[in-house]
Amino acid sequence: EIVMTQSPATLSVSPGERATLSCRTSQSVSTNLAWYQQKPGQAPRLLIYGAFARATGIPARFSGSGSGTEFTLTISSLQSEDFAVYYCQQYNNLAAFGQGTKVEI
Amino acid sequence: QVQLVQSGAEVKKPGASVKVSCKASGYTFTDNYLHWVRQAPGQGLEWMGRINPSSGGTNSAQKFQGRVTLTRDSSINTAFMELSSLTSDDTAVYYCARGYYYDTMGYWGQGTLVTVSS
Numbered sequence: 001e002i003v004m005t006q007s008p009a010t011l012s013v014s015p016g017e018r019a020t021l022s023c024r025t026s027q028s029v030s031t032n033l034a035w036y037q038q039k040p041g042q043a044p045r046l047l048i049y050g051a052f053a054r055a056t057g058i059p060a061r062f063s064g065s066g067s068g069t070e071f072t073l074t075i076s077s078l079q080s081e082d083f084a085v086y087y088c089q090q091y092n093n094l095a096a097f098g099q100g101t102k103v104e105i
Numbered sequence: 106q107v108q109l110v111q112s113g114a115e116v117k118k119p120g121a122s123v124k125v126s127c128k129a130s131g132y133t134f135t136d137n138y139l140h141w142v143r144q145a146p147g148q149g150l151e152w153m154g155r156i157n158p159s160s161g162g163t164n165s166a167q168k169f170q171g172r173v174t175l176t177r178d179s180s181i182n183t184a185f186m187e188l189s190s191l192t193s194d195d196t197a198v199y200y201c202a203r204g205y206y207y208d209t210m211g212y213w214g215q216g217t218l219v220t221v222s223s
Contacts (some may be wrong), residue, residue, distance in 0.1 A: 001167060032207070034209040034210075036150075036210075038150075043200055043202075043213035043214070043215065043216060044142075044150065044200075044202075044210070044213060045213075046205055046209055046210060046211045049205065049206045049207075049209040050206065053206075055205065055209075055211060056211075085149075087149065087150050089150075089152075089209070089210075091207055091208035091209055094152070094155070094164055094166070094208070095140065095152040095155070095208050096152055096166075097142075097149060097150040097151065097152060098149070099149045100149045100150070
């Protein structure tokens with residue numbers, strides 16, 4: 001079973017600043033890593049797949065990087081609508097989610 | 106457009122089972138895996154399992170093996186998730202989600218709240 005670890009648990013940033021979120025996997029998942037955004041009361045939304053490819057309709061301020069066991073989601077200039085919880089998910093061996101990072105003002 | 110519409114909220118007693126449905130539309134039902142993910146109140150996302158609607162083949166997370174049953178009825182474009190031996194720890198919102206790129210989940214149902222309480 002692959003264990004996913006996200007850091008930090010909470011990230012406090014101001015609008016317009018850059019946010020950097022990390023995800024580590026207990027074994028290599030190659031680039032089979034996705035990122036999701038979830039707002040209160042809503043279903044998650046897929047942002048990034050294949051570690052760095054943006055899903056349809058996702059703004060360019062969201063970018064992903066990494067391979068193997070270390071991954072990063074960067075939001076280049078935070079907008080008000082970006083304050084949410086972000087999850088990483090591996091799909092190299094079935095699926096598993098990280099515990100989430102809350103991005104707050 | 107792709108739509109996944111789930112059945113309504115359920116209240117169950119400990120030890121009972123619950124069956125949640127997920128009706129798909131806007132695409133060919135047998136073309137993509139359907140996943141089940143749950144989220145306990147105030148907690149993160151937990152992957153439960155997936156079903157191949159074409160073959161009916163399933164995989165589930167080790168934690169749920171023996172307790173979760175994933176099925177589908179292709180004649181009505183609907184997938185089902187049944188969870189047995191419920192405890193209060195199973196109180197959660199249960200989501201179905203369609204595959205987007207391999208086992209990423211690009212389309213989600215609205216969620217079904219299952220409450221387990223005596």
